[in-house]
Amino acid sequence: MAKITIDNQEIECRDGIPVLQAALEAGWDVPHYCYHPGLSVVASCRLCLMEMQLPHPKTREMGWAPKLFPSCQTPVKDGMVVRFDSGAVEQNQKACMEYFLLNHPLDCPVCDQAGECHLQDYSYKFGESESRMHDQKQVNPKKDIGPQTLLYSDRCVMCTRCVRFAEEVSGTEELCIVNRGGRAEIDIFPGIPLDNPMQGNVVDVCPVGALLDKDFLFKKRVWFLESGDSVCPGCSTGCAIRVDQSDNRVQRLKPRYNPGVNEWWMCDEGRFGWKYVHDVERVTRPRLRRGAEMETPAWESLGEIVRYRFEQQVDRHGAAKVAVLLSPMMACEEAWLLAKFVRELAPDATIATGFVPMVGEERCFPVGCNADDAKFVIRREKCPNGRGVELVAEHFGGSTCDFDGFVTKAGEGAFEAVWVVGGYSEEWVPKALATSLAKIEMLVVQDMFESALTGEAELVLPACAWVERDGSFVNHAGLIQPFERAINVPDGARRDGQYLFGLAGFEGLYSGARVRALMAEEMDAFREIAEAPRQPAHQH
Amino acid sequence: MAWKTIDRNEPVVDAGATPVLTxxxxxxxxxxxxxxxxxxxxxxxxxxxxxxxxxxxxxxxxxxxxxxxxxxxxxxxxxxxxYTHFWTKPRGEKVVTVCRSISCELLGGREVLEAVKDHLGIGEHETTGDGKYSIAVEECLAGCDHGPCLLVNERMHKCVKAADVPALLADAGNADHGLPRSDLFDGPVVDDDRDDGVIASTSDVVEMQDSN
The missing domain is CATH 1.10.10 (Arc Repressor Mutant, subunit A)
Known part of the structure; x- marks a missing residue:
């Protein structure tokens, strides 16, 4: 740990990081555009300049050097003394801001970035209310540069973060800087659009409103958004994300900094893959078969009915004929509650882990790198909690099996009462499973969409989307990461965790943290969980 | 889209076109x-x-x-x-390069540029229909003490007045260099072993090969 002095305050910081990063981490809000901790340092925006003490060339006495230094490009050194609160630094910030705003169209009222724009924030802090520019502004064009992205280069401050992202992280190099000096702009080679699985991140790294996400374009002013800290369910990487919602509808997903997992990034698959959440075809009400009729029972009476019918089955066929299929789309807490409930009713019940969708190959970025050097990996395992449900199944022990084993056993007629959990955004039920489970006496299906199984079920329960639930997912590397609820469940539905909490014999309101505390008493793994660090303003 | 947006996704290169690089x-x-x-x-x-x-x-x-x-x-x-040196569109036989830097600007460079544009009827980085002239602008032509300056190909014209432009452009010898080219100029070298006159290399490549 190096000790440096910023504005007369001594702070401790990690060795070798830039002074700017140390200052940001210690709580200083140093303005900057081109610096991003995940990208190479170019020191081109000149906004983060600082004053630094250097030894006098003759007397060797320490004193403030006459020039300013870019804090993003100066690594910390033990005993270093710098300052951001001097007149020279402020003057530079003012001058830079004036320069950045020279050609800016000042179209905040119609700009998507307004409200979360670094140009707005810094302008408010360091800028002037009036422009001294009396010449015609240089107006760069608005360009469509890809299927998901627009570039309004009139708003661009030429920080080149997007270009560096495409070079260093996605490795696809579609973006370039054309022309030079005051006429420079970001562009693509015409006809080779910005179209790669990571491209959405260029919108996130853009500190101003130049790069725009077509998916979110003109959808919502950002100050109406409320956020929940979540984890992406798209694959087993487990990227920390922020779910931005308003009026109980998801508006967009953004990555959160999560060292060692997704760093600052997320893939487009996850970013745009939430649309099914608001699908009108979703199962939102419980459905119970009484004779030939299906009816919608009251949630309050459901616990008793389920318990009674399961007990009947146990009495009739024995506990070994009962099985539960835990979906890797469930949170660990929900899986634990369901397994607990089933094993209490039927101690010999089989606990199976559910279908794990595998698509294609692992995709490593920058493209062309090998898995060890990858800065980001999109995994082929398209579910968030494969490890989590395995952990739960292992914990309960006894008769357990994987999905293939379950399908085989079900085909052999090993079960008479089965609780199947789905929750996938796409069709997942294999034909063989549908045929064999259609014959059994009692089938409970907890799923998000109608399938071949829901038609045969005695009881259909709505499975909620991950943004409507809270709990934790265990990623491919075994990291347990909690996620928050961002929106409410659809009308008529109830959170999976809530009804499973009741079934497992607990009273009151379900919360992920509460169940985790109960789980931690039995399972050591849940004593400590990994949470992505909170980031201060203007840190990325 | 609410505003006029340029579509950059349209390909400009036909995949099946014959190669231009021989x-x-x-x-x-x-x-x-x-x-x-x-x-x-x-x-x-x-x-x-x-x-x-x-x-x-x-x-x-x-x-x-x-x-x-x-x-x-x-x-x-x-x-x-x-680099303004490189042309992305066909270039005229003669390129008129006008300086737009501060010394020339103060001495009337902008008027000279306008006069050139008016006379040729084209804009910056454009070529006349007959392929004779193109206009380019540069930051500095290193003739600040004799501004406004312009180049016709590699011939420098100093202290140009807007009124001189028509006469200057009408002069057939306006691109004549006057001086022989320096020996240092890295001209193309024709391969003696080949009789089709194909350019084999540049002089410095030959020089390097010789020294090995």
Whole structure:
């Protein structure tokens, strides 16, 4: 740990990081555009300049050097003394801001970035209310540069973060800087659009409103958004994300900094893959078969009915004929509650882990790198909690099996009462499973969409989307990461965790943290969980 | 879209078009490979070779040189657009380059540029219909003490007045250099062993090969 002095305050910081990063981490809000901790340092925006003490060339006495230094490009050194609160630094910030705003169209009222724009924030802090520019502004064009992205280069401050992202992280190099000096702009080679699985991140790294996400374009002013800290369910990487919602509808997903997992990034698959959440075809009400009729029972009476019918089955066929299929789309807490409930009713019940969708190959970025050097990996395992449900199944022990084993056993007629959990955004039920489970006496299906199984079920329960639930997912590397609820469940539905909490014999309101505390008493793994660090303003 | 947006997704290079880089040009570019640590580093000499051979570097040539050097076409576009020396559109026989830097500007450079534009009826970085003239603007022509300056090809005209422009452009000898070219000029070298007159290499490549 190096000790440096910023504005007369001594702070401790990690060795070798830039002074700017140390200052940001210690709580200083140093303005900057081109610096991003995940990208190479170019020191081109000149906004983060600082004053630094250097030894006098003759007397060797320490004193403030006459020039300013870019804090993003100066690594910390033990005993270093710098300052951001001097007149020279402020003057530079003012001058830079004036320069950045020279050609800016000042179209905040119609700009998507307004409200979360670094140009707005810094302008408010360091800028002037009036422009001294009396010449015609240089107006760069608005360009469509890809299927998901627009570039309004009139708003661009030429920080080149997007270009560096495409070079260093996605490795696809579609973006370039054309022309030079005051006429420079970001562009693509015409006809080779910005179209790669990571491209959405260029919108996130853009500190101003130049790069725009077509998916979110003109959808919502950002100050109406409320956020929940979540984890992406798209694959087993487990990227920390922020779910931005308003009026109980998801508006967009953004990555959160999560060292060692997704760093600052997320893939487009996850970013745009939430649309099914608001699908009108979703199962939102419980459905119970009484004779030939299906009816919608009251949630309050459901616990008793389920318990009674399961007990009947146990009495009739024995506990070994009962099985539960835990979906890797469930949170660990929900899986634990369901397994607990089933094993209490039927101690010999089989606990199976559910279908794990595998698509294609692992995709490593920058493209062309090998898995060890990858800065980001999109995994082929398209579910968030494969490890989590395995952990739960292992914990309960006894008769357990994987999905293939379950399908085989079900085909052999090993079960008479089965609780199947789905929750996938796409069709997942294999034909063989549908045929064999259609014959059994009692089938409970907890799923998000109608399938071949829901038609045969005695009881259909709505499975909620991950943004409507809270709990934790265990990623491919075994990291347990909690996620928050961002929106409410659809009308008529109830959170999976809530009804499973009741079934497992607990009273009151379900919360992920509460169940985790109960789980931690039995399972050591849940004593400590990994949470992505909170980031201060203007840190990325 | 609420505003006028330029669609950059439209391809400008036809995938099935015949290559514009001839075997000779490719061969010459490849002769530079041993001199640089990476193929990417050969980009600038390659662009010079192409512009010398074709007169300009169009979209198709950019794409082809990118494939040859195994880099993304956007990197070629990036480099070409940085240097005003490179032309992306056909260039006239004579290029009138007008300085727009501060000394010339103060002495009436802007009026000279306007006069050139008016006289030729074209804008900056454009070429007249008959292919005779193109206009370029540069930051400095290193003649600040004799502004406003303009170049016709490599001939420098100093202290140009807007009123002189029509006469200057009507003069057939306006591009005459007057001086013999320096020996240091790296002109193309014709391979003696070949009788088709194909450019084999540049003088400095030959020099380097000789010294080995």
């Amino acid at each position: 075997e000779a040009i490719r061969g010459k570019i490849e002769s530079f490979f041993p001199r640089y640590p990476t193929k990417r580093a050969v980009l600038l000499p390659a662009l010079h070779v192409i512009q010398d051979a074709l007169g300009f570097i169009g979209w198709q040539a950019m794409k082809e040189v990118a494939d040859l050097l195994e880099i993304h076409p956007s990197a070629v576009f990036d480099t070409i657009s940085f």
